[in-house]
Amino acid sequence: TKQFAPLVKRILTDGKCLEGGILKVDNFINHQIDPELLKQMSIELVRRFAAKDINKILTIEASGIAPAIMMGFLLDVPVVFAKKKKPSTMSDMLVTSVFSFTKQRSYDVCVAKEFLHKGDKVLFIDDFLANGNAAKGIIDLINQAEAELVGMGFLIEKAFQHGGDYLRGQNIQVESLAIIDSLDNCTITIKE
Numbered sequence: 001t002k003q004f005a006p007l008v009k010r011i012l013t014d015g016k017c018l019e020g021g022i023l024k025v026d027n028f029i030n031h032q033i034d035p036e037l038l039k040q041m042s043i044e045l046v047r048r049f050a051a052k053d054i055n056k057i058l059t060i061e062a063s064g065i066a067p068a069i070m071m072g073f074l075l076d077v078p079v080v081f082a083k084k085k086k087p088s089t090m091s092d093m094l095v096t097s098v099f100s101f102t103k104q105r106s107y108d109v110c111v112a113k114e115f116l117h118k119g120d121k122v123l124f125i126d127d128f129l130a131n132g133n134a135a136k137g138i139i140d141l142i143n144q145a146e147a148e149l150v151g152m153g154f155l156i157e158k159a160f161q162h163g164g165d166y167l168r169g170q171n172i173q174v175e176s177l178a179i180i181d182s183l184d185n186c187t188i189t190i191k192e
């Protein structure tokens with residue numbers, strides 16, 4: 001496993017364990033954002049996907065947008081974020097349903113056809129990979145658009161929720177900068 005040391009260090013310093021296997025990273029990713037760390041993480045993700053031809057970054061609102069923008073800036077490609085509510089002003093949309101494990105209910109995720117088309121070479125970026133339901137929804141949207149999924153990059157993967165196993169099993173290049181094996185007993189265990 002390739003752990004990105006600056007992120008691992010920060011998780012161990014500032015990350016907090018919550019009940020139910022949730023890692024709170026509000027100090028540097030999910031509420032307050034550390035732009036310098038975000039830049040370093042994005043440079044590392046760009047390096048890991050350097051062999052790939054990418055013409056678009058795709059993410060889901062809200063927390064994925066910050067890392068996605070940094071990636072789009074570095075790769076000089078547009079950034080599209082899928083929306084969680086269908087805007088009333090948009091008609092030509094691709095829509096998929098995502099089951100939220102945390103909220104125990106499904107929600108719609110959509111993207112305008114105008115911004116995801118056939119032939120697009122898409123890199124998906126998000127803050128967390130847990131069960132991978134959001135990622136599965138994104139794959140469905142990409143398939144509907146007849147675009148090509150080039151890879152999926154995450155800041156933090158929670159290996160104990162196995163979304164990463166599923167995606168890698170689909171032959172997708174999945175890169176996670178920090179992989180967490182367990183959050184049991186309020187202890188953050190980083191994968192070896």
Ligand code: G4P
Pocket residue numbers: 021022023024025030060061062063064099100101102103127128129130131132133134135158163
């Ligand atoms: P899944 O997509 O992998 O199946 O994840 P799940 O339904 O379990 O997670 C739903 C939301 O919770 C996602 O954000 C996801 O990024 C976030 N999440 C999952 N595990 C953790 C965690 O341990 N810590 C934190 N901080 N977030 C986690 P979202 O609800 O779509 O919202 P947003 O924050 O991106 O707006």
Ligand code: NA
Pocket residue numbers: 061062063064126127128
């Ligand atoms: Na997210």
Ligand code: NA
Pocket residue numbers: 030063127128
């Ligand atoms: Na989140």
